[in-house]
Amino acid sequence: xxxxxxxxxxxxxxxxxNELLRVPGATIPGVLAPTxxxxxxxxxxSSLTQLTGFTTDSYSxxxxxxxxxxxxxxxxxxxxxxxxxxxxxxxxDRLLASPAPRWVLLTGTVLAASLRAFIPATAVLLVAFGxxxxxxxxxxxxxxxAMVAVTAAVAACYASxxxxxxxxxxxxxxxxxxxxxxxxxxxxxxxxxxxxxxLQDVARLNPMTLVVDAVRxxxxxxxxxxxxxxxxxxxxxxxxxxxxxxxxxxxxxxx
Amino acid sequence: MSELATNLRxxxxxxxxxxxxxxxxxxxxxxIVVFPTLLLAVQTGxxxxxxxxxxxxxxxxxxxxxxxxxxxxxxxxxxxSGGIALAVDIEMGFTDRLFAAPISRYAVVxxxxxxxxxxxxxxxxxxxxxxxxxxxxIAGGVPGALVAIGLTAAATVAIGGLGASVALRTGQASIVQxxxxxxxxxxxxxxxxxxxxxxxxxxxxxxxxxxxxxxxEGIREPIVAGLDGTDVLDAVLAIAGIAAFSLLxxxxxxxHRLRVGG
Numbered sequence: 001x002x003x004x005x006x007x008x009x010x011x012x013x014x015x016x017x018n019e020l021l022r023v024p025g026a027t028i029p030g031v032l033a034p035t036x037x038x039x040x041x042x043x044x045x046s047s048l049t050q051l052t053g054f055t056t057d058s059y060s061x062x063x064x065x066x067x068x069x070x071x072x073x074x075x076x077x078x079x080x081x082x083x084x085x086x087x088x089x090x091x092x093d094r095l096l097a098s099p100a101p102r103w104v105l106l107t108g109t110v111l112a113a114s115l116r117a118f119i120p121a122t123a124v125l126l127v128a129f130g131x132x133x134x135x136x137x138x139x140x141x142x143x144x145x146a147m148v149a150v151t152a153a154v155a156a157c158y159a160s161x162x163x164x165x166x167x168x169x170x171x172x173x174x175x176x177x178x179x180x181x182x183x184x185x186x187x188x189x190x191x192x193x194x195x196x197x198x199l200q201d202v203a204r205l206n207p208m209t210l211v212v213d214a215v216r217x218x219x220x221x222x223x224x225x226x227x228x229x230x231x232x233x234x235x236x237x238x239x240x241x242x243x244x245x246x247x248x249x250x251x252x253x254x255x
Numbered sequence: 256m257s258e259l260a261t262n263l264r265x266x267x268x269x270x271x272x273x274x275x276x277x278x279x280x281x282x283x284x285x286x287i288v289v290f291p292t293l294l295l296a297v298q299t300g301x302x303x304x305x306x307x308x309x310x311x312x313x314x315x316x317x318x319x320x321x322x323x324x325x326x327x328x329x330x331x332x333x334x335x336s337g338g339i340a341l342a343v344d345i346e347m348g349f350t351d352r353l354f355a356a357p358i359s360r361y362a363v364v365x366x367x368x369x370x371x372x373x374x375x376x377x378x379x380x381x382x383x384x385x386x387x388x389x390x391x392x393i394a395g396g397v398p399g400a401l402v403a404i405g406l407t408a409a410a411t412v413a414i415g416g417l418g419a420s421v422a423l424r425t426g427q428a429s430i431v432q433x434x435x436x437x438x439x440x441x442x443x444x445x446x447x448x449x450x451x452x453x454x455x456x457x458x459x460x461x462x463x464x465x466x467x468x469x470x471x472e473g474i475r476e477p478i479v480a481g482l483d484g485t486d487v488l489d490a491v492l493a494i495a496g497i498a499a500f501s502l503l504x505x506x507x508x509x510x511h512r513l514r515v516g517g
Contacts, residue, residue, distance in 0.1 A: 032436045040443025043458030051304050173285030182295055189301030196317070199300025 008100045012108025016116065018125060019082075020244050030074050030116075031123045038067035038078030038124055042131070053193050056220040060133040064124065065215035066188040068144060069208075071120030072152040073179030077172070079113035079152075080159020084169045092253070108244075110156040118145060133219060140218020143228065150235045151208075155179045157242035164249030186212045198253040207234035256463035264360040269353075269366020274373050276340060286332040287378055287406050292385065295325040298448065299503040310452050314479050319391040322382050323475035326403070327467065328380035330411040331438045335431065338418025342428040342506075345512070360509055364423070368415045375411025384476075391478075399477030402487060407496045416501025423429035443489035447471045469493035 036061075046059040056062050086092045095105050121144070129135065137143065159175035166174075185202045186209040187195065195203055203209045214231030217223045277284055295318075301315040314320045341364075344350045353363045382402055383393065393400050422431050444458055445467040449460050462468050473490020476483060505512070 033439075036436050036439050036443070040439060040458075042281065043455055044449045045302050045305070046441055046455045047308055047453040048302060048305055050308060109353060173289060177285065177289050180290075181297075184301075186295070189298065190304065194304045196300045196303035202300075251314040 003041050005101065005104045009111060010110045012105065013112045013115065015108075016112030020116070020119075029080055030071065031120045033074055033132050034067045034071035034124050035127055037070060038063060038127065039131075041067075041189070047106040048190055048194075051190070051194055053191060054079065058134060058220075060128055060131055061219040062216065063188075064128045064133050064219050065144070065212050066183065066186075067124045067128070068121040068250050069151050069183050069212060069215065070119040070180070071124055072148045073155045074176065075117040075120060076113045076152040076155020076157075077159045077175040077179050079094065079109055079116075079156040080161075080163045080175045081169055081172045083109055083160050084163035084167065084171060087163065087167045087253075088169060096253060098229050103247055104251075106160065106243075106247055106250050107155075109160060110153050110246075113156035114152045117148050121148045131171050136218025137223070139223055143218060143223060144215050147211055147231065147235065150239060151183075151211060154235065154238045154242055157239065157246040159244060160246040164246065164253055182206065182208050183212070187216075188212065207238055210234040211239050257396020258359075262359050262365075265358045265362040266369050269363065270369030270373060271407060273337065273340060273367055277336065277370070277374060283419070287329055287336060287374060288381060291325045291329040291332065291378070291382075294328065295321055295385070302449075303312040305432065305449070305453070308453060310450070312450055314481070315392050315394075316390065317478055318386060318389055320390060320475070322386045322478055323471050325409075326379050326382045326407050326474055327445075327447045328438075328442055328470045329382065330375045330407050331380060331414055331442065333371055333374040333411055333417035334418045335434055335438055337367055337374070337415045338422045338434070339428050341367050341419055342422035342426060342431045345426040346428060350512075354513065360513065361506075364419055364497075364509060366500075367419060368412050371415040372408045372412045373417075374402055375408045379407035382403075386478075393478055394481040395477035396481075399482050401419045402482060403474045404479045405436070406470070406487070406490050406494065409491075410470050410474075410497070412415050413494045413498035413501055416498060419430065420501060420504035420508040423505065423512045426512065441465070441467055445471055465495060466493045470497075 042060045042063055048054060049057050049059050049062070054062075054220075083092065086095075092105075096102075125141075125144070155175075159180060162175050162178075163170045165171075185199065186206050187203055190198060192203055192209070210230045211234055214228050217227050276419075277287070299318045299321055305311060306314060306320070312320075341350070344367075350363060383403065386400050387393070392419055393403075395402065418431060418434070421434065422428075425431070444461045445465045446462050448466065451462040451468065454462055469486075469489045470493050472486040473488075474491070476486035
């Protein structure tokens with residue numbers, strides 16, 4: 001990696017940071033949505049913990065991982081929407097005409113999304129601890145933030161692939177719905193054994209289930225390597241796949 | 256009489272335009288159908304075991320219970336989308352041209368709401384069909400389904416009036432769009448997704464008095480229990496109350512819009 005590539009990546013991250021500082025309201029939907037879902041679902045479905053087979057008596061602790069990952073998914077999807085906006089406004093054309101390699105442009109977008117995902121994650125965690133969710137320990141917290149960052153990167157690559165394909169912000173619902181489905185079709189609401197019918201089968205096959213369960217360990221019990229490494233493998237595989245697709249999309253986009 | 260006929264034609268024409276606009280723009284259609292369907296699927300599969308909880312009302316399945324909640328969610332999002340589309344019309348100067356035409360200004364707003372109501376009916380049909388395909392029974396049969404659809408359409412107009420009033424007052428689509436999270440707050444604080452007796456405080460108390468809970472229970476009754484009438488009557492009263500409130504707000508906002516223009 002050349003020094004100018006790193007400088008370009010940080011310039012793109014800086015651009016994203018500037019957007020946050022200049023339009024602080026832009027972060028509100030990304031923060032509000034997972035927080036509202038967290039509080040709402042906790043208020044509505046808390047009594048599910050009374051079911052035989054539920055792994056904890058604190059539904060807020062059970063729900064935290066889903067909500068922080070949902071925040072990461074929305075933030076990553078927003079990166080795709082912003083890329084589509086850049087395409088519509090001709091800004092990406094100018095970037096593509098520069099000597100910066102395509103992968104550098106993509107890395108800047110994805111890295112910015114990973115860093116931005118810490119904002120909704122922190123908001124959800126603060127609210128969760130405020131209403132009595134269990135403290136996951138420092139290792140649990142670090143694991144949560146790491147998984148949030150990579151999940152946001154996966155979402156940003158997926159959304160960027162769609163943005164580069166459709167070249168329009170109209171594809172935004174597809175970006176958001178895709179990530180929402182991936183994250184919710186897991187053990188989001190209940191442990192695998194309590195899921196009904198088709199969702200149990202889908203959750204068993206969905207690689208994001210491994211990530212949700214890995215983040216959840218610290219909140220409902222203790223962290224073990226046996227539950228952590230499958231999530232690392234799952235995220236690495238997902239990132240490799242959607243990263244390759246988005247890079248392909250970027251390479252096919254002419255300046 | 257001819258003036259009424261003219262206004263009805265305007266309402267019908269603008270209603271058709273509103274429906275076409277929604278179907279042509281996926282970003283307007285997705286929140287009305289895709290998100291509620293996705294949440295219905297995930298919540299039914301994820302929290303379906305809840306029907307075994309002590310205190311859960313007798314239902315055939317959790318899907319049957321959730322249909323009314325999904326319809327409520329969809330109609331509220333349709334109402335919000337209608338408000339956004341009206342605000343976009345104001346931003347683009349389309350409503351200015353309509354206000355300059357020799358037609359009733361209220362017909363312009365009613366046209367938008369008619370389109371929103373049509374979307375409400377479409378979403379009710381969509382969710383009832385999905386429910387039937389996946390094994391949910393409509394306890395009230397065809398008359399029950401018609402009552403549920405009628406209540407959904409009426410509630411869409413009543414709640415759509417609130418979105419229209421915000422659009423008319425502000426004239427900015429981004430502000431109406433900002434109400435999106437509020438919809439979920441109100442929904443979660445109602446009995447749309449769960450019986451109030453099994454919710455935790457303060458959600459339980461708020462849900463008990465939330466007017467939307469009355470509406471959703473009215474839509475749910477013909478689906479899960481048949482046509483008893485009690486909850487349906489409560490729903491009609493709640494919808495009438497919301498409609499009166501939104502009419503008042505819309506009338507004031509319309510006067511404001513005519514004063515400031517744009």
